[in-house]
Amino acid sequence: MVVALALCSVPVVVTVTLLARQPRASASPTPVEVHSPRPGDPESMTQLWLREQIMAVLTQQAGALLRGDERGFLAAAEPKSAAVGVLRRQFRSLRALKVAAWQPKITDLPARVGTEWRVPVTFGHCFVESGCDPGPVRIETRWVEGSGVPRLVAVQPSPSVQDGPRPWEVSDLVVAVGKRTVVATTAANKSKLAAVLAEAERAAEVADRYAVDGTPPHYYEIFYAGQAEWKRWYGGDRPEWTAGYAVPVGGGHYDVVLNGKDLHSTVLDDLLRHEMTHASSLPGSGSRTGENWWLVEGVADLAAAGGRPVGRYESLPDVQRLVAGGWNGPLTKAEPGAGAADWQVSAAYGVGYLAVRHLVDRFGEQALLAFFKAVIHERKSPEQASTEVFGEPWQALHDDCVSYVRSAAS
Known part of the structure; x- marks a missing residue:
């Protein structure tokens, strides 16, 4: 199992109220007013303005995703660009997974690359339950801007070995949802879906007992990988002997991935109990x-x-x-x-x-x-x-x- 742990130190901040009068200039610095670029403006103004416009497009796109509006979701893309096909696949996979939260966030300024703009976007997302702590995934995007409206031309899979690409980023998924589990795979393995879901539902009852913090996952997310997907999802590159793994994906969530190669039905129940117990027992951050x-x-x-x-x-x-x-x-x-x-x-x-x-x-x-x-x-x-x-x-x-x-x- 490949996992990572981020250790954060929390500084103690002491707030002191000063009674002496402070100079007005240092007390409240003038905020930068973001406006559409004008002749003579520095490049940074264009970047700030463009970031706001991209966020507006992504916010509209998020709303379309959550209400099931595929046309509205695809409207973020430049027509006939590579982004259209990628977004169409992601929309259908995310909807099948019952996406319940989708929160875009941009912290970097867009960088000019020729006639395009490149900027990473972090999407906080949840499946099935809207009230969960969203798990983040960072995706590289490229945009063109015309008439004041930016449009996506490319969406690149998340690059981290642990984070991506996530299955829904790069694969057309078929999904089955139970009371405690969500199981997804590709069309080539659709016939396995019902059996995996049934075993996963039974395994959840066992895995719940090992939630040492007293809070088992509301839903276990399980991805059944064919040979090609196993080599690609979450960076691939697992030891040859790996039959499955549980990977932390942020927000206290784990994804369980099963290696479909040589995975006989006689060992499926044991493997699911094993990996789902990792998801229930380990710290949320890995x-x-x-x-x-x-x-x-x-x-x-x-x-x-x-x-x-x-x-x-x-x-x-x-x-x-x-x-x-x-x-x-x-x-x-x-x-x-x-x-x-x-x-x-x-x-x-x-x-x-x-x-x-x-x-x-x-x-x-x-x-x-x-x-x-x-x-x-x-x-x-x-x-x-x-x-x-x-x-x-x-x-x-x-x-x-x-x-x-x-x-x-x-």
């Missing part, structure tokens, strides 16, 4: 796993196992192979590398699952989730979290977990 990879993946595999006994855990033979090769910990080194063999990946997940399962067997699931919250959400050290939650030093518990993994695989 989490750097690193040394805690075993804990993050162990909790997700605990959910994926669906209450099956340890003896029926599918990766147990691979853990046995790992232990037979001399594995003796530590848990902090469990994460497999990008080039790991399939059995090594399976064994690594098995180590996480067995360690987490042992903590549940000893202390109960609620204590395990409290430990998870302290380490992953509150970023406490395992040593501190173990003392606070389990009442025992972590090193002794860690060694006990390693011993359990070895014994379970013997």
